[in-house]
Amino acid sequence: MKVVITGASGVVGRALVQAALAHTQHTLLLVDLLPPAEPLTDPRVSYTTADLLDYDVFLRLLQGAGGLVHLAGFANPRLASPARVCNTNTSLSYNALCAAAEAGVSKVVLASSVNAIGGAWSPGEPQYVYFPVDELHPSTPSDAYSLSKQLLEQQAHSVARAHPWMSITSLRLHAVLPRGQGLHIANAERARKDLWGWTDPAEAARACLLGLEVGWKGSEAVFVVMPTHRAGEEDAQEMRERFWPAVEVRTGSGRLEKEQGFYDCGKAERVLGWKAEGGKMPGGVEGAS
Template identity: 35%
Template sequence: MKIAVTGGSGRIGAYVVEELLAHGHEPVNLDRQFPQKRLCRTRIVDLLELGEVYGALQGAEAVIHLAGINAPGTYPNEKVVQLNVMSTYNVLEAAAGLGIAKAAIASSESIYGYCYAANRFAPYAIPVDESHPLLPQEGYGLSKIASEQTAAMFHRRCGMQVVSLRFGHVPLPDEYEWLARHEGASRFLWSYVDVRDAARAARLAVEADGAGCEALNITADDTCSPVDNAELLRRYYPSITDRYADLTGHAAWSDNAKAKRLLGWKPEHGWRHNRG
């Protein structure tokens, strides 16, 4: 299958390109710059220009949209919202116009709000599943809500299959030692997903048939903390009393069961045995 990958030169996109090639697909990278490793054809595209996106997606059978600003703080909030939302809209608008039936878009667990909240709060219950309220306090999380709603609109309009991938923190294989020491990990509930597992989820999302329009947590089965959950709860989140699963040991605080069920996906890499 010919699959367009926006942001294929980026940290996740480069692994997605490799994953697609390894499984017999024909990826085309759509980005603002060339990748470090040129594994497939790259087209330099401004995703804020709808005409350019139409031209770049010609001939594609599916699209994986990863391009955009991947965290708050680097750009002003209004820039984050503009770029992330309009790039998603243009990609899906062009895909719909060209009759492309399948898409996957990069979302984030930041959509739930607690990750980057100026006024910190605990999740309503753990593990956090896709039904948790969406409560961002900044432009990045807001942009993910708008992008997922854009996906839902195109699904209603033309039946396009769109899977929104709510990634946890995505480390590269050589970043595990840093991840385990990261002081801010409590903000994202020690949730992560290895970049190789993230890439596999993206591939499976466009290979799947009949997935409709869904948002899925794409996260590891364990936390990225060497401290066990009982101590993490006592130290950081003593107010959380609602627990829907056994969180003994280092079980993840993010529920990935829906992705396992709908995509046949499961995480295969974890920091405890895959540190770089």
């Protein structure tokens, strides 16, 4: 199957290309604004640079494709003005979805974010209701980036309703950083808003590939987050009591285990067959969230 990967030069894109070449027979068209620093010579891989805000360009690139993994866009709200972040991300995702539908691409995977519910980038306090957070948790984004991810998911639901032959998966990823680069945090308070979560690049890539293989039709948003937190030796229950004492814990025991993450990824296992392999934090230098 021909798979188009946008934003292919990013952390998730590079991991996805590696995983796809190792574990599938897909041919890959890699799309980004800039050419890759180290192009691959594998005959299954081709590259192009493109401005995907141009819908006709996006549509042309998807001709003959069976799958699309859309990773392009601003990765956080600090990279441009709020208006540019939100307008760019939402235009790119809607172009991706509409072009996929028009080109007959049945399998689409989108990079959403845990911040689709509001979180790390909230100018005030995020509105967490219960832990672990799952897909039924209320969404209250208050910054441009988080809003763009919530809108991406709503666009996906809308396009899937209009084109019931499509399978669209929005992956709510979290702090996807190369191993050893700023994953550990020196101070638990620094990452309290985003609940100390993380997603290994290889696990994000595996979730993308699984999204290209689903048998169901429609649109689903799922958390793809590692099952452990990244706050070192901190105890999850103690962090909850210290930083989020009013938030209910919905586990059988009413408590969080010491290394337990604050996100429930059970839905990803149900609809994708994705469950994190391993989950221990890799060694690396401590840094900011």
